[in-house]
Amino acid sequence: MDTVTTRSPAKRVVTHHQKEVYESRDNDDGSDKSPGKLLHVLxxxxxxxxLTRLPGKSLMKFLCVCKTWYSLIRSQRFVASYYAAKPSxxxxxxxxSAGGDDPKRLFILSGEEETSSSSSSLVANLDMTIPSVTLRHGAYKYFSVHGFIACFELSNFIICTGTSLGYDPVDDQFKALTQVTSNxxxxxxxxxxEVITLGRGRVVSRTQLTSPPYYRVTRGRCINGFMYYGAYAPWESKAPVFVCFDVRNERILSFITTPPEVLVWQAFTSLIEYKGKPAVVVPNCLRVGGSSFDCFNLWILEDVTKHEWSKQxxxxxxxxxxxxxxxxxxxxxxxxxxxxxxFSPTTLPGRAKPFYVFYFNPDTKSTRRVRIHGVADxxxxxxxxxxxxICCVSFSPQHNDSIAFL
Structure with missing residues (x-):
């Protein structure tokens, strides 16, 4: 295992081609500090x-070592290198007890994704449990947003009807978009x-924005600094659109015209990121009686400006x-x-039963079943x-340890 040893306080002299790190030491007589010897040239x-080999928690601690490391670790170049080097x-x-009166608890497990497309099993380890938290009535979706898990729970307060977590990769900033006007x-x-800017474990700022009226029907998904979610607009027409919110500039960018079939399942719509673009997986349940599917359509938003969709x-x-x-x-x-x-289930399969997810390869048209060991099995x-x-469950792929403040 690679380790990094730090000494503090330290004085750094940075050149174009290398970093020279010096140590300041106390003199033996306890007098003023003087420059020490050259530690290393790196x-x-x-x-x-x-640094990219270290876990996110260690990097968060190393932000305090010196200004040079703080700037390096917080730079967009380093962040990109870090996520590219880490296995997802x-x-x-x-x-x-999603629908009962038993004590509520949220369980969060994680594991390393497979390095081979032939894997038939993965292992999940229990990371934490959070008491007094549960999701009801199908509000089962947990999204991983740049290393953080966005959990959504239906609220009794109508004033806050929909919240989505977004990430601005330019300014390295998390923002939550809340719909104040009720559906x-x-x-x-x-x-x-209301746009809530988050940072260092607190709310940094709150701003409000307005838009033409619409009726929101899906959760939001943040992709490359833009948040997307399905809606009907105008309000009373039931014309399907996708709302595009610019996270960095905090504005509703556009209402994207959408084929009706894309939002046919409304709140149960599966909005994903596919090859860097927003996409929707639409199961076709008509051929097998309406309770299952052996065929699905993949709608891809090819051009946000031109409102162009493709279908596979x-x-x-x-x-x-x-x-x-x-x-x-x-x-x-x-x-x-x-x-x-x-594809993953929205509820656990039953008491102490194996938990399976299914991987479909669009190129080879093949499907494999993968057991996730450790999920209440x-x-x-x-x-x-x-x-x-009934225990509601969510499977979120491509999660990475975050090195961002929240």
Missing amino acids: PYDMEVET RFIVAFTN YDHNPSVMVH TFELPLSLPFTLGMGQRMISQGTNKAGEII TEEFWSRYGLTG
């Missing part, structure tokens, strides 16, 4: 390579939103369940680095945490 590229991870999150407030003249249809070698409400349902929440579209786990009833 080329910039080597320093970057060394997956997140499994589920809640106990139940009929015939509003304008829609009011894929056949599956097996049927996957897709029932609404609290029934069993397979949805897609994204792809892995190999470009495979991942033993009687001991269920008994220890008192799991009962």
